Amino acid sequence: MSLFHFVVLAPFLMAVILPFFYYKFRSIHTGWFLLPLPLVLFLYIATYIPFGGGGMEPVIYSVPWVPSLGIDFTVYIDGLSLLFGLLITGIGTLVVLYSIYYIANKQDEPLQNFYVYLLMFMGAMLGVVFSDNLIVLYVFWELTSLSSSLLIAYWFHKEKSRYGAQKSMLITVSGGFAMLAGFAMLYVIAGSTFSIQEMISQAGTMVQDPLILPAMLLVLAGAFTKSAQFPFHIWLPDAMEAPTPVSAYLHSATMVKAGIYLVARTTPIFGLTQQWFWILVIFGLVTLTWGSISAVRQTDLKGILAFSTVSQLGLIMSLLGMASAALHFEYVDQDTMYVTAAMAAVFHLINHATFKGSLFMAVGIIDHETGTRDVRLLGGLMTIMPVTFTISLIGLAAMAGLPPFNGFLSKELFFTASLNAASFDIFNLQTLGFIIPVFAWIASVFTFVYSMMMFLRTFTGAFKPDNYEKHVHEAPWGLLISPIVLGSLVILFGLFPNMLAYTIIEPAMQSILPGLTSVGDQFYVNIYHWHGINAELLMTIGVVLFGLAVALTLPKLYGAGFFQRERDPLNAVYDTGLDQLVVQSQNITKAQMTGRLRDYMLYMGVFIAGLGLFTLFRYDALAISLEGQGGIPIYVWLVTGVLLACTLALPFVSGRMTNLILLGAVGFLIALLFVILRAPDLALTQLLVETVMVVLILLSFRHLPEMTKESKRLLSTSAKAVVSIAVGTFVTLTALSVHAYRSGADITPISDYFVENSKTLAGGYNMVNVILVDFRGLDTLLEVLVLGVAALGIVTMIKLRMRGGEDV
Amino acid sequence: MSNLLLLPVLVPFLAGAVLILLRNHPLIQRVSSAVIMTVMLLISIQLLYTITTGGILTVELGNWSPPFGIVLVGDMFASMMVLLTSIVGLACLFFSFQTMARIREKFFFYPFYFFLLTGVNGSFLTGDLFNLFVFFEVMLISSFILIVFGGTPYQLRESYKYVVINVFASGLFLVAIAFIYGATGTLNMAHIAVQVAEMEQQGVINVAAILLLIVFGMKGALFPLYFWLPKSYYGPPAAIAALFGGLLTKVGIYAIIRTFTLIFVHDTAFTHNIILALAGLTMFFGVLGAVSQFDFKRILSYHIISQVGYMVMGLGLFTPLALAGAIYYIAHHIIVKSALFLFAGATQKITGTTDLKKMSGLLKTHPALAWLFFISAISLAGIPPLSGFFSKFALILSGVEEGRYIIVAVSLLVGLLTLFSMMKIFIYVFWGGPSLKRSDYAHIKLLPLLAPIIPLVALTITLGLFAEPIFVFSEGVAAEILDPSIYIDAVLEE
DSSP: OOHHHHHHHHHHHHHHHHHHHHHHSTTSOHHHHHTHHHHHHHHHHHTTSOTTOSOOOOEEEEEEEEGGGTEEEEEEESHHHHHHHHHHHHHHHHHHHHHHHHSOOOTTOOHHHHHHHHHHHHHHHHHHHHBOBHHHHHHHHHHHHHHHHHHHTTTTTSHHHHHHHHHHHHHHHHHHHHHHHHHHHHHHHTTSOOBHHHHHHTHHHHTTSTTHHHHHHHHHHHHHHHTTOTTGGGHHHHGGGSOHHHHHIIIIISGGGHHHHHHHHHHHHHTTSHHHHHHHHHHHHHHHHHHHHHHHTOOBHHHHHHHHHHHHHHHHHHHHHHHHGGGGSSSGGGOGGGTHHHHHHHHHHHHHHHHHHHHHHHHHHHHHHHSOOBTTTOOOHHHHSHHHHHHHHHHHHHHHTOTTSHHHHHHHHHHHHHHHHHHOSSTTHHHHTTHHHHHHHHHHHHHHHHHHHHHHHHHSSOOOGGGOSSOOOOOOHHHHHHHHHHHHHHHHHHHOGGGTIIIIIHHHHHHHSTTSSOTTOOOOOOOOSOOOSOHHHHHHHHHHHHHHHHHHHHHHHHOGGGGTOOSOTTHHHHHHHHHHHHHHHHHHHHHHOOSOHHHHHHHHHHHHHHHHHHHHHHTTOOOOOOTTOTTOOHHHHHHHHHHHHHHHHGGGOOSHHHHHHHHHHHHHHHHHHHHHTTOHHHHHHHHHHHHHHHHHHHHHGGGSOOOOOOOOOHHHHHHHHHHHHHHHHHHHHHHHHHHHHHHHSOOOOTHHHHHHHHHHTTOOSOHHHHIIIIITHHHHHHHHHHHHHHHHHHHHHHHOOOOSOSOO | OOGGGGHHHHHHHHHHHHHHHTTTOHHHHHHHHHHHHHHHHHHHHHHHHHHHHHOOEEEEGGGOOTTTSOEEEEOHHHHHHHHHHHHHHHHHHHHHHHHSOHHHHTTTHHHHHHHHHHHHHHHHHBOBHHHHHHHHHHHHHHHHHHHSTTOOHHHHHHHHHHHHHHHHHHHHHHHHHHHHHHHHSOOBHHHHHHHHHHTTSOTHHHHHHHHHHHHHHHHHTOTTSOTTHHHHTTSSOHHHHHHIIIIIHHHHHHHHHHHHHHTSOSOHHHHHHHHHHHHHHHHHHHHHHHHHOOBHHHHHHHHHHHHHHHHHHHHHHTSHHHHHHHHHHHHHHHHHHHHHHHHHHHHHHHHSOOBGGGOOOHHHHOHHHHHHHHHHHHHHHTOTTSHHHHHHHHHHHHHHHTTOHHHHHHHHHHHHHHHHHHHHHIIIIISSSOOOOHHHHTTSOHHHHHTTTHHHHHHHHHHHHTHHHHHHHHHHHHHHHHOHHHHHHHHHOO
């Protein structure tokens, strides 16, 4: 175990002891005990940053966990995991601080739950990004889904919270299960390893395997559900029921980027296929556009931000798709053209975390101070909440892609990358590639629109005090610190983007596109505002102008109705799907579990006869040997004939007495057969059983209820007849075949031993008795026990009558 | 040759017999059954240790050497099952002290309990096919009584079906034994295996194999033979339902795995593919049943069926990895399933119902119960890093390696639906607004209720976090049962 393993495990350990702090120091907000942890982790992880700028050597620490299944807990620290690790702990610190002021330490507030979930999430997320072993990654991955659901349902008395929690769990876990199957396929393709780095080292041969495509789709199912890609994004807006610090942390800055992480991490493997490029680009662009258009229709501030997150995740996803194209060219390190997409992806990931985090926190503040997040009620907060206003303005401008904020830079890079991609001479991009910048531009327009509208409807206009239940004023400083920090980062990264260039961005790019530069060399990363008047700038100007026009005319064009259908139409698929799942499974279950014994016997009979006869004929096992059957005397035929007749008559007679007589006849005839076949012990037993049976039934005859007529429908009756006959035929044919088989095989049965030795070894002349009491005495002992238990059971059944509900 | 092997059968047998006499002394009954059950646990630990370190143990009863007399055989697989029996036996017994109406103690509850365990342990340890039938009978007659125990109208109605179907199964079992004896001339399982191998498992022997599969499938609740299970397990008290839910079907599964690794292994392309298909159908229809229900105990009952499918899936895939997964799964399942039924009982004790729609908000009032249940529930669904994950993972990995993608897909889908239905319980029972007033539950002490369950939950966590030794053990078991000669030599060559 290295120290770095404890970085991942520390949140879990803390989660175990945290409730103790909660109960012991009830007057102090539990968040304070937790706050130092992410901060220390952040600082520790930050020591791995290559401040010298000379590139980053990956660091590996490994401990075995379940080595027989190929599962080692291997920590792998490179540019990509470092970036995520810093995001998780850095934003984690700010979110914890923010939450201390956001969730008041009231008497009934289950803070220990909140922080235990949050710690579980933090540890799980660190585990996802630092694990080199796919299965360990998967383990942590599911833990993030789980803790996310628990956090969404933190206020579990609310119906919507429960709905959102269930939805997010079902969608992300189903993706996770698919991903697990994908990982298993990768294991098979890679020749029995779960190590990502080992897979990357043999990626060239792996992509030759036909299994790579299903593996890729399954892994992507995991990534897309987690990162809310179209059409799986529908859980994210409902996840907004979580307390806002959670939304800021999990559902915008970190957890939803786990899918992005996985895609970036596996790009060196899957990126070698053409499908990877197209799937990512198409899904990314559709998500980007769909999300940004949907965001415009929202009236809930968090709803806007949720769809905006969906859209931005799509943007990053499409950039990663474009980035993978670089793997198909040689000498790319000479030319930034191919790696711009990777650079943009990494940079935008950071930027999005900062501006979206600050916006969520600002919205949380508005919600906290005004009691509502509905833009139809809000308005005019500019003067009342000036600090929140400033933070929001910075965040919104960055989101809309305006200079001099970091969002502008990455948006420009996104345009550059999309224009570059359209010009590549692979994958038919020369003909189809133009859609990439077109989609990018349309989506950016809507991004601008919802940013604009969010700004206008919240902060401008008239302030109407009647809309609020509380007295509205600026938030306390405790709530403001975290968004101010993030907002400052938005400006800082906007003005000095190159402080990240070789410390964070370039090392992360090396992880996404390994082996493209010669050893010791680096990608060229230089981000700046002014590129001269080029296509990207014109696109941005177009976005602003067109966006302004749309933002101003849209409400007038469509009126309020446009904003009332804010639920994503795809939810209908999920909702009806879930309803139908329950309804259909009820139908299926009711159809089999009728509660009627005769149905059960019928189903089982079909199965037994069907499978049995099939086996019998499949093996051509049916054999009837008439050897030794010649000397059957006439009276045996007679007895057997009567026996058969009595049995066959049974189903056709009515009346309990007749039934009884026929059954008795069958029993006594069998006893007679035993006599004929020289088995006096058996005959005696059979006679006893029959006699006792008759006596018992006669004794209880008076108490038996009236026999009710079964409604005899021809179809069901004949079905039962057919099945009964089939089962009977199967058993009979098999018995005959066994007999025939036995006559043909050379076997000495163990009964020969009993015949020879019952006198000499066991000292008894009656072989049956010797078998019963000596050779197989245990069987007899146990059968005695069975009878004893039955007797006791009868006593119990007669005497112990409970109503139900006396105990559990 | 070691008499240690007799103890798991002999101790409960004698205990049950003596406890009948103590009918009117409930306290003595309780104390002595607790002591006996603890002793059984120690015995089974010792047995597992002895067998794991020293190899297979056999006992020839009446000193009649096999194949002529009855022989008890303890290998790693059997002794593992015996240990699991003791673990859940102990947990359920202690739970019954807390929850069961006192009147039941006067009606031989403890004797029935121990006779049931006699039958279960005997079924695991016997090396003789007919003796297996007899142990099954002991188990079944005890289970008949326990399932109808209390005699409510619901119990009487449902256990009638249980009895009829199981007696029918016993009849078929007898027929199958007759066929096998007819074809091979022997009853000793090792000897049958030798004979079947010599005959290269031809023709009618396959029919007998299929018939045996059907018989054990009825006991083990495979598709489409599980109809007796869901409703009959709803009737008896939680302690009994937990014991049944954990153990009884697994006896059938054990018998399937035993016979289809020891005896019928020469035409796996046919037999084991049928098993695999049944596995898929079993888990699928089982989980649909669970999805359709809105009752704590009924959901759990249907999940027995779906989970049994996974164990049989391991057998159907028939690779060392898959069998190890199946073994692991059995251990996981017995522990978790019993725990879940006990949770249903504890919840019922607090709320007075098992109907999900009548419960709400217990997370606030009973957080310990909620979280312990949550862990068990997600473990059942196969969420890492609990025991359910690693067992399922081994099965899935093996399925992918073998290219059996359909069963892999089915098992993952079933896992998801399992999660869905278990979350349904959690959402209804533990989330939501409070449904209970403090005065409703204040008198119920939670700790004694949870005490028997906590060790089981701790086990599922341990089996997950420290999966390596468990998995190595499962691989050992799988290796042992995949090489029938080990078993055969231990029984026949002495």
